[in-house]
């Protein structure tokens with residue numbers, strides 16, 4: 001039999017820098033490299049438009065939990081002044097519109113290839129180039145490769161037996177169909193009670209005939225108290241942009257509020273209760289900043305946890321359901337605390353039920369629904385997996401990255417991610433990972449972390465070129481020391497006590513249990529990175545020869 005002709009090898013297109021991903025991070029990185037350094041920079045994006053996480057997460061109720069006036073680029077006064085947010089917490093379509101506004105205003109789309117999912121990225125040491133191929137065979141090369149793939153972009157679909165037998169529809173919230181899912185008149189099962197499930201449940205319950213929420217781990221949630229923004233607030237935010245930015249840069253989480261200076265244990269019970277009640281009434285993530293030691297002292301944390309559990313029992317009318325929802329096994333805010341719009345109230349609806357799958361786990365999915373270990377059957381038409389992500393490392397590992405001497409990133413990180421500052425990996429020259437593991441990223445208001453990384457990377461590449469060097473690479477010793485520091489920073493908080501959190505990789509079977517984000521605070525991290533740059537990049541090696549370019 002004649003051999004099938006070999007697939008044609010596509011020509012390779014060469015740039016100065018390749019960026020993977022066109023969300024917040026990729027957009028700003030493209031602007032910085034192209035418009036500040038004058039590089040021929042290009043973005044490869046799997047989706048058919050800009051937006052990153054906000055392209056994929058279109059599930060009902062999807063909205064941001066950072067306040068809109070802080071969930072924006074602050075590097076450009078023009079961008080700040082040319083955009084108005086409509087609500088305190090913007091919905092997914094509005095954030096997508098914002099990112100399109102950014103891309104159009106900065107004329108970025110002409111340097112983005114959409115529908116380009118990276119399948120491999122290989123360091124070619126002889127040529128000093130990253131050779132990148134998309135899954136459909138398009139080929140690109142550049143001396144610099146910057147990943148802007150987000151921390152929560154690789155979905156976690158649990159391997160529950162029988163999924164293929166189910167006759168109804170199955171959707172993961174992180175890959176929600178762009179034209180929506182009509183659940184009207186349908187019986188819906190939603191698995192998962194993280195930030196996503198807690199946002200989706202009230203909206204699904206409104207639309208569906210019946211909703212069953214499958215809860216494995218009960219969760220805290222704080223009311224968002226979302227509301228339209230009035231003109232007075234919009235004007236205030238624009239007029240005070242410099243102060244807001246300064247606050248976001250000075251605080252551990254990059255949010256526009258400061259952490260209360262007092263210990264929860266140094267005030268009277270009445271004063272504490274009043275402080276929590278005020279934060280509850282105000283709504284949003286700032287409740288965890290009511291006192292300085294909520295995240296570091298178990299007794300202090302218990303006071304916040306008890307306050308929230310009491311509110312859950314107050315809101316939920318059925319005592320048995322309330323008890324299951326308030327039976328939370330980890331300290332408050334040691335998993336990312338959701339904020340909600342009517343989550344606990346949803347369980348007072350006649351068409352909503354809670355299935356406690358900690359007590360009675362899912363055994364299998366059948367043709368008609370979900371069967372629990374006890375034999376109980378839940379007949380449903382739609383199953384929604386709100387089961388989260390292979391966070392922080394998943395998207396990077398799925399890209400098929402290999403560095404010097406063919407070292408696969410999956411081998412380099414077999415025991416957990418090793419990075420210098422979350423920015424570079426030893427053995428992978430000229431690869432930069434925006435909001436990579438080991439950086440504060442998911443513990444912060446993301447645009448603040450992204451801006452800092454993009455600016456550091458851009459300055460670093462400028463310095464490298466100014467010194468006439470071709471490559472920069474983190475050293476093993478520096479990564480070793482940074483990983484130890486990341487562990488110490490986590491252990492100084494209560495966060496490792498949430499044993500099943502995705503911060504630890506514990507939500508994905510077989511994933512190494514390593515606390516991945518840097519818990520030392522964004523402000524401290526920013527200072528460390530600035531000091532490294534000021535000292536001439538200790539912990540990194542610059543090598544090779546390249547033409548000098550004035551910084």
Ligand code: N01
Pocket residue numbers: 063064065066152158159191192193194195196197199216217336357386387388389442500502507
């Ligand atoms: O995912 P999660 P998420 N069987 O991993 C359960 C950001 N975000 O998509 O805790 C049964 O937090 C799992 O149970 P358990 C935000 O940073 C932001 O909700 O592992 N259940 C848990 O209840 C957030 O933290 C916004 O026991 C299973 C849930 O699924 C992050 O994204 C909005 C299971 C997963 O919760 C991830 O949130 C939404 C199984 N096999 C998300 N596997 C904003 O507002 C998992 N679960 C910006």
